[in-house]
Amino acid sequence: METDFSPSGVLVVDKEPNMTSHDLVAITRRQLKFKKIGHCGTLDPMATGVLMLVIGKATKLQDRLMCEDKVYEGSLKFGETTNSQDREGEIEETKEVPAFSDEEVEAAFNHFVGDFEQIPPMVSAIKKDGVPLYKLARKGKVVERKPRAVKVSDYSISRIELPEVDFTVHCSKGFYVRTYAHDIGQYLGCGAHLTALRRTRSGHFDLSRAIKASDLMKATREEIMEKLIGLEEIAEILSK
Template identity: 80%
Template sequence: MEAMIEEVPSGVLVVDKDSGMTSHDLVAITRRQLNFKKIGHCGTLDPMATGVMMLVIGKATKLQDRLMSEDKVYDGSLKLGETTGSQDKESDIEEVREVPAYSDVEIKEGFEHFVGDFEQIPPMVSAIKKNGVPLYKLARQGKTVERKPRAVRVMDYQIHRVGLPEVDFTVHCTKGFYVRTYAHDIGQQLGCGAHLIALRRTRSGKFDLSRAIKTEDLKVASRQEIIDKMIKLDEIAEMLS
């Protein structure tokens, strides 16, 4: 067994996460396929989200904090006129409001309010802990607690489609950014409310989907196929320099 562990090189495996899976699911699958335990992940993705999930393997686990601190790019879709407790489509609709016939300019003004440095209040349905208890567990008990605002930054955004009540967009942001809170806050700014209905992470730092292994392929991949897909430590060092 020791020899087998030594054969696994250290590095990063970029996975294109499927919807409905958690970050922990991907770690468990990879541990099983590699028969290797020293594997972690760089930042969670909500179960409904798809896209770039970085798994750190072996000595690369020491780079976890550095890799998690990088900026991210997401493609998302929001739906105006409806708000939910989780700020996305994963929970029940709490309020419905009429969606005015906004022009493209008015939609853009809503997005423009959230550019540069600003603060977000994390959603109750999140992994942030209050007195050691994750907020999502408190939310399940019907509790709402005060959350401290977090400093975030949007470097850039694009609106790709306005088909009211839906809007498709891309946002380039700092770590710790909640895209569902972004969608919620844009809805509040516009005056009709909104929630996130789709989310895909396309880039995390310098890691993107171009070198990702699909979740369905990861489940059946051989040990060697996974090793071949990994980005090794020497290349990561160059990427981070």
Template identity: 75%
Template sequence: MHSTLNTQHSTLNAPCGVLLIDKEPDMTSHDAVAICRRQLKFKKIGHCGTLDPMATGLLMLVIGKATKIQDLLMAEDKEYIGTLKLGATTNSQDKDGEIEEEKEVPAFTDEQIDLAFNEYVGKFEQIPPMVSAIKKDGVPLYKLARKGKVVKRDPRPVYVTDYSIDRIALPEVDFTVQCSKGFYVRTYAHDIGQDLNCGAHLTALRRTRSGKFTLDRAMTAAELKTASAEEIQKAMISLAEISLMRGA
């Protein structure tokens, strides 16, 4: 009898909510989940949308019953700030890959750069990079890419609602983009480079928003590593607050 009461008690007090993390570079989304599981001593934790190891910024962890709204949260629009470098393409479309081709970067005007970005507004299709988590016959593409394999990827519908060019210091361009879920910023950088006929790859990426969630309430990766279970629970956003935020 005593043990049944204990289990009921632990289910009632089980952590539940969304924890926002400001991911640091070279940490995978999976690492963040593992650290959180360890600190909370609780297994039922997932994340909403993978961030590449080189990327930083907003990673949303769903904890306990909040795992039920994972798909809902993942479906929302995102905002990223990034830097692309013109003049070289890489096999991963970012700086972690190997350089495939290098070209001279013309002295583009700001208008020329803006026109290239402006081509990617509204709905269009992207071919996912070989280095991505999409699965082909059950195997993630990035695992095939590591073995030097290249497979056909189907284009996927995405959209951009807005963008801004924040700095041009050729060969670098800093930008902000508001986009749909499933959008590859690496591919965006690569495609813009192709349109400018000199190639480009992504050198920095930071996710600053997902749906209504921003970095304002995010815990840094360093804080997460040392946080107590109580501190994590305090930082979590409750399901009640989430439904208010989403206007549900």
């Protein structure tokens, strides 16, 4: 039962592995004893990092908040492609990884800067005739997906130890980092898949104000309310 005093604001959660975005919404609803809660931008179960929950009147800002750029830290592995484009999928093809120079790896990343198109993976929440693609993928079905316009504003590479590469990418909404890893592997001719992913920023919100998912599970209503970013502050942030 919802209390008379309804919370409103944004709660930034540091999502942990092996839980879904919906899991965090359910946990927060339980802890706050309040139902009007949504999330801004799904994170795959293996991914960690910034997940914004919109609570109460802040749900009206959901679309606005989801439109903003994101920053991710990721790792990829050359030489193996998977059906999900990440380490959680089944390996579809294995190839030998040439002794790429750092410059060759950099050139591949450089190819995917600015505006370009991505074909969304089959294992995604995008719907085809009202059915999420991941449900079709579970049945072994592959359907045509329309390319989507995306943008990479910036990237950096922090480690190259073949067949692994660690990177950071600053990208637009609707961007699939696992497709990014897959496409870089295709560009180099040896294939690749995403092995780790952490969202460090979503729009103006980063991990500095986040509550860990494990702490959220045992937090009191009062403790969660203290972590809420209020509507006035959100309006001020969005006006910048």
